[in-house]
Amino acid sequence: MKKRLVLLTPGPTPVPPEALELMSQPIFHHRTPQYQAIFGRVSQELKKIFVTKNNVYTLTSSGTGAMEASVVNFLSPGDKVIVAHAGKFGERWVQLAKQYGMTVLEIKAEYGRAVAAETIAETLKKNHDIKAVYTTLCETSTGVCYDIQLIAQATASSDAILIVDAISGLGADRMPQDEWGVDVVVSGSQKALMLPPGLAFLSVSDKAKKKMAEAKCPRYYYDLRLYEKALTSSDTPFTPALTLVLALEATLKILLTNGLEAHLNDTAQLAEATRAGVKALGLSFFAKERPSNGLTSIEVPAGVDGSKLVKIMRDEKGVTMAGGQGSMKGQIFRMAHMGFIGQEDLRIGFSVLTETLNALGYRCDAQKVLDAFNDVAGSKKVKQ
């Protein structure tokens, strides 16, 4: 019998069968009307996920490639930027900006907390030479979703542009780009967008486009001006990951079946049901405020070896959850409920989790946990 494999990590996430099937088609050439028709449609539909009128560029890279693109396209070496961070992925912005010679003002919060929008606003008022504010929608390492709407109010009244890593957040946590005034949104394929790893997406406001024209950082593969130009003929400057683009058309269809809002509400409901399950387990949340709807981060109970917990579930029971990164290793584990992950996956996840916790000496009642999960998952009341 084939082993049960349930993927509950916050990237990669499970890929729907329709998308898997499209990826097994014979390869055809991309400089063709056949491909351009597909890429043209996909590029339009992506705007509905970003909730923007801006073009959305599709890059062949993991999410970090689009993060790098959003440093080199908008800045010149020596520019002053704010990075607001409270987790491993936010720290990546610091490393990237420093690598390109930027002067970085860090606004930090503790892991498990959200960054303070007020501090960003004050810093912008005191420093008129700040070119950009870099932050994160869903900080996947801690499971916290930052208040991007409030941060965007601060950048809107300054010269700085707001650049948000929404690699895991887009399609799970609500962030209408144009309505909130976010200048650059970065995303990736393997999280809430339900695809395998390999594509990254980027959408750029007019305010950011002006900075793009002045930026002096060297750039070649990630020169977004090339992507903008190619889009006018539904094309990309370099060979696209054609297979993934085919699959993207299928996942966008699923995400937009009843509109983005309906999908976000379903995800919010799964998140709330998961949190109810975790409470019934008697465990504590690692996110102390603003938990993301894409994943739940949970503290490993005292006396249990966190690395062993994740390893046993994965290697012996076929359920993969994510452990902690950096200093959080062994201290927390993370359960995703974004994208194509559904109620049934989470029920299996909870039953394997209770079984394993009991085996490791932490007493908990599987039925109580499932009842708590089902109570919320089955109701139709949750609104994001």
Ligand SMILES: *Cc1c(COP(=O)(O)O)cnc(C)c1O
């Ligand atoms: C997954 C993730 C990344 C990294 O993306 P890669 O695709 O691994 O390059 C960056 N930021 C956040 C918030 C993520 O969740």
